[in-house]
Amino acid sequence: xxxxxxxxxxxxxxxxxxxxxxxxxxxxxxxxxxxxxxxxxxxxxxxxxxxxxxxxxxxxxxxxxxxxxxxxxxxxxxxxxxxxxxxxxxxxxxxxxxxxxxxxxxxxxxxxxxxxxxxxxxxxxxxxxxxx
Numbered sequence: 001x002x003x004x005x006x007x008x009x010x011x012x013x014x015x016x017x018x019x020x021x022x023x024x025x026x027x028x029x030x031x032x033x034x035x036x037x038x039x040x041x042x043x044x045x046x047x048x049x050x051x052x053x054x055x056x057x058x059x060x061x062x063x064x065x066x067x068x069x070x071x072x073x074x075x076x077x078x079x080x081x082x083x084x085x086x087x088x089x090x091x092x093x094x095x096x097x098x099x100x101x102x103x104x105x106x107x108x109x110x111x112x113x114x115x116x117x118x119x120x121x122x123x124x125x126x127x128x129x130x131x132x
Contacts, residue, residue: 009101017068021068022109022113024054026075027117031109032054033131034124036050048060070085075106
């Protein structure tokens with residue numbers, strides 16, 4: 001799933017926001033720390049953006065906010081998303097096929113998040129600064 005998700009249409013920062021938002025909603029500390037580190041250290045995402053995702057707050061960037069809101073709702077509502085949330089995602093310039101692509105990212109993260117719930121991993125030193 002990861003290989004297919006990486007080849008999709010989302011920009012690298014958007015992919016990390018999808019994975020981070022899903023991990024936060026699924027309460028996976030390891031993945032939250034890892035995706036926060038990757039987004040900030042390697043993709044230079046603003047710390048404020050990552051903090052907003054982690055704290056369940058709106059993002060300053062309208063397009064990223066619509067992306068993260070759709071992820072949050074899909075995870076929280078177990079695959080259901082309101083027409084208003086999907087339409088907000090589309091209204092900022094995303095395309096309808098990207099809803100399915102986003103769902104792939106949510107599925108990918110849900111599997112790894114649940115694996116960590118069942119068999120918790122120790123947070124690697126490289127991600128320790130982003131651990132809660």
